[in-house]
Amino acid sequence: xxxERFRTRQSAAASLLIPLLLIAITALIxxxxxxxxxxxxxxILCNLIIVIGLQVYVGNSGVYSFGQLGFATAGAYAAAFxxxxxxxxxxxxxxxxxxxxxxxxxxxxxxxxxxxxxxxLAVVVGLPxxxxxxxxxxxxxxxxxxxxxxxxxxxxxxxxxxxxxxxIPTTTSVExxxxxxxxxxxxxxxxxWSASGYRLQATREDEVAARSIGVGVMRERLIAFGLSxxxxxxxxxxxxxxxxxxxxxxxxFGATVTxxxxxxxxxxxxxxxxxxxxxxxxxxxxxxxxxxNGASLFGAISIxxxxxxxxxxxxxxxxxTMIAMPSGLSGGREAGELTWLQRLGLSAPAxxxxxxxxxxxxxxxxxxxxxxxxxxxISLAFAGLRVLDDVDLGLERGEVLxxxxxxxxxxxxxxxxxxxxxxxDSGTVSLDGADLIGRSPARLAHDGLGRTFQTALPFPDLSGxxxxxxxxxxxxxxxxxxxxxxxxVLDRLDLLEQARLxxxxxxxxxxxxxxxxxxxxxxxxxxLLDEPAAGLNEAECSQLVTFLRNVPNDFGCGILLIEHxxxxxxxxxxxxxxxxxxxxxxxxxxxEVQADPAVVESYLGxxxxxxxxx
Amino acid sequence: MxxxxxxxxDALALGSLYALIALGITLVYxxxxxxxxxxxxxxxxxxxxxxxxxxLPFGVAVACALLTGIAIALLAERxxxxxxxxxxxxxxxxxxxxxxxxxxxVVTATVAARPQSVETPAAISASTNIGxxxxxxxxxxxxxxxxxxxxxxxxxxxxTRTGLAMRAAAENFEMxxxxxxxxxxxxxxxxxxxxxLAAAVGVLIVLxxxxxxxxMGLTPVLVGFVAVVIGGFxxxxxxxxxxxxxxxxxxxxxxxxxxxxxxxxxxIVFTFPVLILIFRPHGLLGGEIGRxxx
Numbered sequence: 001x002x003x004e005r006f007r008t009r010q011s012a013a014a015s016l017l018i019p020l021l022l023i024a025i026t027a028l029i030x031x032x033x034x035x036x037x038x039x040x041x042x043x044i045l046c047n048l049i050i051v052i053g054l055q056v057y058v059g060n061s062g063v064y065s066f067g068q069l070g071f072a073t074a075g076a077y078a079a080a081f082x083x084x085x086x087x088x089x090x091x092x093x094x095x096x097x098x099x100x101x102x103x104x105x106x107x108x109x110x111x112x113x114x115x116x117x118x119x120x121l122a123v124v125v126g127l128p129x130x131x132x133x134x135x136x137x138x139x140x141x142x143x144x145x146x147x148x149x150x151x152x153x154x155x156x157x158x159x160x161x162x163x164x165x166x167x168i169p170t171t172t173s174v175e176x177x178x179x180x181x182x183x184x185x186x187x188x189x190x191x192x193w194s195a196s197g198y199r200l201q202a203t204r205e206d207e208v209a210a211r212s213i214g215v216g217v218m219r220e221r222l223i224a225f226g227l228s229x230x231x232x233x234x235x236x237x238x239x240x241x242x243x244x245x246x247x248x249x250x251x252x253f254g255a256t257v258t259x260x261x262x263x264x265x266x267x268x269x270x271x272x273x274x275x276x277x278x279x280x281x282x283x284x285x286x287x288x289x290x291x292x293n294g295a296s297l298f299g300a301i302s303i304x305x306x307x308x309x310x311x312x313x314x315x316x317x318x319x320x321t322m323i324a325m326p327s328g329l330s331g332g333r334e335a336g337e338l339t340w341l342q343r344l345g346l347s348a349p350a351x352x353x354x355x356x357x358x359x360x361x362x363x364x365x366x367x368x369x370x371x372x373x374x375x376x377x378i379s380l381a382f383a384g385l386r387v388l389d390d391v392d393l394g395l396e397r398g399e400v401l402x403x404x405x406x407x408x409x410x411x412x413x414x415x416x417x418x419x420x421x422x423x424x425d426s427g428t429v430s431l432d433g434a435d436l437i438g439r440s441p442a443r444l445a446h447d448g449l450g451r452t453f454q455t456a457l458p459f460p461d462l463s464g465x466x467x468x469x470x471x472x473x474x475x476x477x478x479x480x481x482x483x484x485x486x487x488x489v490l491d492r493l494d495l496l497e498q499a500r501l502x503x504x505x506x507x508x509x510x511x512x513x514x515x516x517x518x519x520x521x522x523x524x525x526x527x528l529l530d531e532p533a534a535g536l537n538e539a540e541c542s543q544l545v546t547f548l549r550n551v552p553n554d555f556g557c558g559i560l561l562i563e564h565x566x567x568x569x570x571x572x573x574x575x576x577x578x579x580x581x582x583x584x585x586x587x588x589x590x591x592e593v594q595a596d597p598a599v600v601e602s603y604l605g606x607x608x609x610x611x612x613x614x
Numbered sequence: 615m616x617x618x619x620x621x622x623x624d625a626l627a628l629g630s631l632y633a634l635i636a637l638g639i640t641l642v643y644x645x646x647x648x649x650x651x652x653x654x655x656x657x658x659x660x661x662x663x664x665x666x667x668x669x670l671p672f673g674v675a676v677a678c679a680l681l682t683g684i685a686i687a688l689l690a691e692r693x694x695x696x697x698x699x700x701x702x703x704x705x706x707x708x709x710x711x712x713x714x715x716x717x718x719x720v721v722t723a724t725v726a727a728r729p730q731s732v733e734t735p736a737a738i739s740a741s742t743n744i745g746x747x748x749x750x751x752x753x754x755x756x757x758x759x760x761x762x763x764x765x766x767x768x769x770x771x772x773x774t775r776t777g778l779a780m781r782a783a784a785e786n787f788e789m790x791x792x793x794x795x796x797x798x799x800x801x802x803x804x805x806x807x808x809x810x811l812a813a814a815v816g817v818l819i820v821l822x823x824x825x826x827x828x829x830m831g832l833t834p835v836l837v838g839f840v841a842v843v844i845g846g847f848x849x850x851x852x853x854x855x856x857x858x859x860x861x862x863x864x865x866x867x868x869x870x871x872x873x874x875x876x877x878x879x880x881x882i883v884f885t886f887p888v889l890i891l892i893f894r895p896h897g898l899l900g901g902e903i904g905r906x907x908x
Contacts, residue, residue: 143839308720308727311719319712
């Protein structure tokens with residue numbers, strides 16, 4: 001399945017070139033303007049790099065950080081220290097180590113070192129912070145911002161304290177800022193479209209589902225945090241070499257609100273959004289500031305000085321955006337994904353992936369048979385309420401084991417225990433002989449455990465193809481191999497036609513099938529399906545049965561099937577295990593189980609018997 | 615021994631102040647799931663009410679501050695937060711950041727960016743001697759107020775119908791709504807109480823520092839956020855405990871830190887929660903946010 005792509009070349013090119021073009025136009029306006037306009041435009045471009053840095057983390061992870069300007073501060077001070085002329089350095093930063101004072105680097109090396117320093121700081125800070133929850137991260141990063149400010153403002157003999165540094169060489173020109181901004185766009189898009197970028201976007205879309213396909217949430221967040229730190233550091237370094245002055249408040253609360261506004265107004269999910277947001281808000285900001293300084297508007301209305309006006313304006317714009325247009329001007333799309341652009345013929349949506357990759361009957365994965373997933377003596381109680389009581393379970397490779405029982409019998413809880421989402425109070429789980437207890441869901445996915453959930457849990461903003469490809473990427477597959485795997489699995493499930501649409505736009509039945517395809521894309525040795533037929537119509541149900549029948553053979557895996565619909569359980573399962581009240585009450589062939597009076601009593605009920613008789 | 619007692623009372627007083635901030639933030643979080651960045655600006659605006667009404671008797675000015683805090687909280691809820699009630703946590707957080715930026719700069723534009731001094735009653739600045747320990751009267755006020763607020767909130771939450779509705783809404787907002795809890799009124803009530811708590815904090819800060827400034831809410835709101843995080847999200851008394859710990863730490867560091875490090879006190883205080891989060895990623899009293907829902 002080579003040659004399959006996530007997007008057309010045309011769309012990718014448009015996504016890359018349009019932001020670059022916008023930057024080039026901005027730079028051209030600046031380069032041909034008055035010196036003061038040149039300064040303004042250079043500053044805007046430096047800011048734009050910081051906003052792109054913000055996008056890399058916030059946009060892809062969906063987790064807000066209020067601390068990224070701390071990395072801009074770090075980059076700015078690093079760059080200033082490395083370039084400050086010796087005479088000024090002695091006065092302003094007497095305790096700075098000599099090797100830094102004597103460095104006297106040029107613009108490029110100082111910027112690169114600043115980037116490396118900020119990235120390193122981001123990784124060190126991120127290591128503990130990324131462990132915390134989605135809501136704790138914004139707050140702890142905000143705390144980091146204040147810590148940076150506090151340290152820089154009070155470490156007088158090294159940083160120059162709250163009065164800051166002056167006489168820093170001004171080496172950043174419009175052109176160099178524009179080049180760096182262009183590089184930032186390329187880097188941000190390359191990351192977003194990389195396997196690692198996709199894995200992080202999956203955690204943004206649904207953290208639980210992402211963990212089930214082997215994505216290490218903390219690791220992916222940390223990678224983006226580090227990259228974001230580097231970009232913010234570059235922005236800070238370039239900005240300080242543009243203005244020539246730096247103090248602890250340069251990149252502090254005000255700048256945090258401004259850059260956050262730029263990102264949110266443009267649309268945090270896309271690099272394109274970061275670029276248009278930064279340029280649009282900077283323009284508005286300049287206009288507001290000229291009003292603030294008492295300039296006359298349109299030559300006629302003259303307004304007195306009004307400090308704080310620009311900030312109020314930005315605050316109102318941010319508020320209005322959050323209320324009326326939360327996905328921003330870009331709608332969260334890259335330039336090449338804009339429908340009006342596609343209508344103009346400047347970009348094109350990709351056609352559905354080609355059929356026929358999977359030759360009928362040909363196994364997708366060739367794996368020697370043998371091995372088993374075993375659980376022994378699993379017991380679990382929630383607040384004293386017994387949910388699982390000494391349950392054993394054995395799933396052989398290549399078989400389909402049904403798990404049935406009334407609501408509340410503990411079926412889903414057992415699957416949660418097997419897949420690492422829930423630790424049992426006692427008991428052991430082993431996979432092909434290896435002890436699994438205590439391993440994280442992501443680790444278990446790598447060990448060969450795939451699962452679906454009672455609800456589909458799609459990654460709504462990603463296309464069907466991307467949803468399934470991320471499954472393979474979660475296992476460490478590169479883009480190309482992940483694409484081939486995804487197209488193959490989707491073909492087998494007859495989902496190729498819908499593969500280009502965002503998963504969130506698909507009908508419920510397709511979303512469910514997509515969830516199964518995603519779990520299969522990790523190449524599981526054991527697949528745990530939690531009510532896969534819930535919400536499917538009759539035609540989809542029979543299609544699912546036909547598909548699942550071939551899965552053990554084609555994918556070389558065993559299936560544990562939780563299902564209420566006996567018309568699905570009966571034809572698929574070689575054995576059925578019945579849970580009731582947290583205990584196994586029967587294991588046997590479907591026929592044996594159906595005939596067991598205790599099972600009928602507890603679960604199938606008289607209506608089932610009546611239906612069978614009829 | 616005397617010094618130790620003195621320092622402990624100071625620590626308790628600052629901790630109580632921080633607990634009041636954390637309670638105001640966590641109350642709104644409990645019913646609406648929003649971490650309110652603008653809480654600091656509620657504090658700041660209430661403090662400015664003291665500045666504006668400085669000519670009136672102090673008791674009247676405090677009443678005005680209280681009304682200001684409640685009014686601005688209700689206004690912000692109605693205009694800004696109600697439309698994003700169903701948005702995700704991050705979107706709500708950014709919305710409240712916008713509100714904070716607007717309120718802060720409105721004060722900058724209408725009053726001034728620089729701090730303004732406010733005259734406070736002499737009785738509050740005085741101290742009372744207990745044995746060898748001299749306790750500033752303000753610390754009595756802070757401690758007394760925190761005790762009353764904690765007791766009052768406990769009574770509200772566990773002894774009244776409104777409190778029952780709040781606890782139900784905290785568990786499952788949609789279900790509480792289906793069962794007849796009037797969401798709008800419940801959330802408005804929470805904001806009103808939160809605004810009143812912010813006003814109390816604003817008054818206490820003015821009494822302590824004798825001045826107001828547009829950015830005076832920034833540190834308190836961060837303190838409150840961090841306290842809520844280390845206490846465990848949505849745990850009312852966890853937040854109070856977090857505030858108490860943070861305040862006590864800050865106060866004791868001021869005394870026991872080597873001289874060269876004293877300027878970095880805030881940096882150390884705000885690094886401390888990170889240490890807690892490394893070992894307890896969901897806060898001291900646990901919280902459900904971020905836990906897997908499967």
